[in-house]
Amino acid sequence: MISIPRQPIRRRATSGSGTIRALVAALLWLCLSAPALAHLTPNSEIRLDFAPGLVKADVVVPQAEFGYATGLATDNRPGSLAKAKARVLADMAVLDAQGRPWRIAVDRIAFEQIAGPPDLHLELSLSPPPGASDRALLWRWHVVTREAPSHFALLVVDGDLAGGVRGERELIGALTAGRSELLVDRGRASLGSLFGNAFGLGAHHIAEGYDHLLFLLALLLPAPLLAAGGRWGAARPARETFRKLAWIVTAFTIGHSTTLILAAFFGVRLPAQPVEAGIAFSVLVSAIHAARPLFPGKEPVVAALFGLVHGLAFATLVSNFGLGAVTRATAILGFNLGIEAVQLGVVLVALPLLIALSRWRHGPATRLVLAGLTGIAALVWLAERLGLS
Known part of the structure; x- marks a missing residue:
């Protein structure tokens, strides 16, 4: 067990909480500042x-x-x-x-x-x-x-x-x-076909949702590392890494599942453009965190917070899941399990690679390159979704 002095822990917790408050404010601005999208047909x-x-x-x-x-x-x-x-x-x-x-x-x-x-x-x-x-x-x-x-x-x-x-x-x-x-x-x-098709829809959507997966992978990238002095430092033990990953993925699941349920049963909606901009912003934040710790120890909280935004992106898909509570619950369960199946598969593949990267002598440089590429992609998405490009 590694012993860490108490005073630095208090400073990091304060910094992390301040960062999270800033992220909440930025998300609110994104969600309130952009208009909804429309479409056009010739006949x-x-x-x-x-x-x-x-x-x-x-x-x-x-x-x-x-x-x-x-x-x-x-x-x-x-x-x-x-x-x-x-x-x-x-x-x-x-x-x-x-x-x-x-x-x-x-x-x-x-x-x-x-x-x-x-x-x-x-x-x-x-x-x-x-x-x-x-x-x-x-x-x-x-x-x-x-x-x-x-x-x-x-x-x-x-x-x-x-x-x-x-x-x-x-x-x-x-x-x-x-x-x-x-x-x-x-x-x-039948309810069986509804569940099966909802499962397939969830799996298909998250598999093609590169921004969703990129956010999660970037947030998991530094999970095998310990933060010290404003940088990512020594490797975390494998068991602790697995526990850390499990908390992050679970928090993200809770976040997007919450807004899925609110959308399906209570009609909670936001216009598409600010939601998509919020997702791009979440990828940018996770990329910066992968390069330099912004909120060490607070990753599950941030995953849950941004999970709420990612869940809103699914709202249009779940809005027509039916009138009855049983049919809606069946479709929501299938859809969510489809998302989780793909997510779990990605995490299981990534886990050994992340641990190996944290112990490789070129690991820090590789992590910075991956974080940089992710950040560039996020900036491009953010500019496009805010209509700046």
């Missing part, structure tokens, strides 16, 4: 996302065509939006197999523009009639197509977690003046 488009008991629809209609066809004002004044909402709902319907209407709730409506002509965006929540299947519907559409026969609306399934669609777009067909109805039938699904 009308209806994207469906199926979940147990619920279908989410993202409807996009070109603003110019909508104004021409309806003669309505196309601005974001409350009166204009109310008339646009009423017109869209009057010109569409969603029916079950017996012709009964689904309940349609407009969660959001706005005229928005990114890099070209603006669109009318509507976010809808669709609920089937009592006793009807939540996986089969008839979509009826006359918005713009009645007045402009050359116009069409693409109907696509953007997500069906229980049925196996995990972000791949599946085209159902085109709604035109001559073909105003399309049947969407997703077949049957």
Whole structure:
């Protein structure tokens, strides 16, 4: 056991706590300073996302065509939006197999523009009639197509977690003046398939989430080392290193699992851009810490703190996990276990390499190079996500 004088411990704890307070302040600034992102489509488009008991629809209609066809004002004044909402709902319907209407709730409506002509965006929540299947519907559409026969609306399934669609777009067909109805039938699904597909979605997302993994790996990079005099010094015993790694990974898991649950059950959200900027910032902080200790001994706290931000990046994926508590809990469990499976695999591969690096004579130089490359990547991401490049 290594004996460390008490006074330096107090100084390091104070410094670490101050650093963590500064990180919290920086995260708040990132989350409050950047606008949300939008998107653009050339023709009308209806994207469906199926979940147990619920279908989410993202409807996009070109603003110019909508104004021409309806003669309505196309601005974001409350009166204009109310008339646009009423017109869209009057010109569409969603029916079950017996012709009964689904309940349609407009969660959001706005005229928005990114890099070209603006669109009318509507976010809808669709609920089937009592006793009807939540996986089969008839979509009826006359918005713009009645007045402009050359116009069409693409109907696509953007997500069906229980049925196996995990972000791949599946085209159902085109709604035109001559073909105003399309049947969407997703077949049957079970809790088992929901769990399995959610597991695959979680594993796929974290495997492709290079920034998530890079944050964790950079934070683990100095874990086999002891901090002394503002630098990383002697190697930590292997057993202590394993314990340190376990605490960091567990804290990160608790952090992102917390915001996953808050997003799925309580609708906690932040715009995508500040969340992604916060993730890039977390990678930068972990890279600096890998080079020079910023918060020695506080790594689990920082992992949990940034884990909350990383979890918010998954919020859009878990938002449509269904209406029932059982289905949401099943999907959340599968999704989270998929994330943890990949994370655990990465850590198990990295553990012997990290220990070997801490004992290699060129280890310090290699660690600094890795930290520097990680920091450069983080700065590039941060500039892009804040719109500075």
